[in-house]
Structure formats: structure tokens, C-alpha cells
Amino acid sequence: MGSMAVDFLVGLFMSLKDGKLSHELVLGYLKDMMYYVLPLFVLAGISAMDQTGWIVLVGYYVGALAVVVKYISDIKAKL
Numbered sequence: 824m825g826s827m828a829v830d831f832l833v834g835l836f837m838s839l840k841d842g843k844l845s846h847e848l849v850l851g852y853l854k855d856m857m858y859y860v861l862p863l864f865v866l867a868g869i870s871a872m873d874q875t876g877w878i879v880l881v882g883y884y885v886g887a888l889a890v891v892v893k894y895i896s897d898i899k900a901k902l
Contacts, residue, residue, distance in 0.1 A: 824860065826894035827852065833901050859890045 831852055838844050866883040873879040 826891050826898075827855065827860070830894045830898050830901075833898055837901055859886075859893075863887055863890070 831848075834848055838848055863883060863886055866879055866886065870879040870883065
């Protein structure tokens with residue numbers, strides 16, 4: 824969520840600097856919340872039901888790392 828917020832602020836700053844503020848800025852982040860963040864919350868919630876204690880956690884951490892890498896690359900592309 825932190826890298827997502829930084830990406831949003833960088834995108835907001837760049838669009839205000841260019842004078843092109845649009846609704847796509849906010850809608851893109853709402854879509855990303857549904858596609859990336861919500862499944863991670865679901866995995867965190869069902870980790871208590873995991874009998875082994877590590878299978879769901881591995882999926883959670885791999886997914887979280889992939890989301891952070893995606894947003895870091897998006898921030899680099901915007902700058």
C-alpha cells in the first residue's frame with residue numbers, strides 16, 4: 824500500500840505539473856486495489872485456515888513482492 828501511495832503522489836504531481844488532471848488517475852488505482860490488494864487481503868485472512876502454516880504465507884509474500892516491484896517500476900517510468 825505504501826508503494827501504491829507513493830506512485831499515486833508521483834502521478835498526481837506529474838499530472839498537475841503538465842496540467843492534465845483526469846479521472847483515469849483515480850480509477851486506475853481503484854482497479855489496482857481490486858486486482859492486487861484485495862486478493863492479498865484474502866490470502867492474509869485465509870492463512871489462519873492453512874494446516875501447514877506456510878503455503879498461503881508463501882503465496883502472500885510472493886504476491887506482495889510482485890506488487891511492490893510493479894509499483895517501483897511504474898514510479899521509475901513516471902520519473
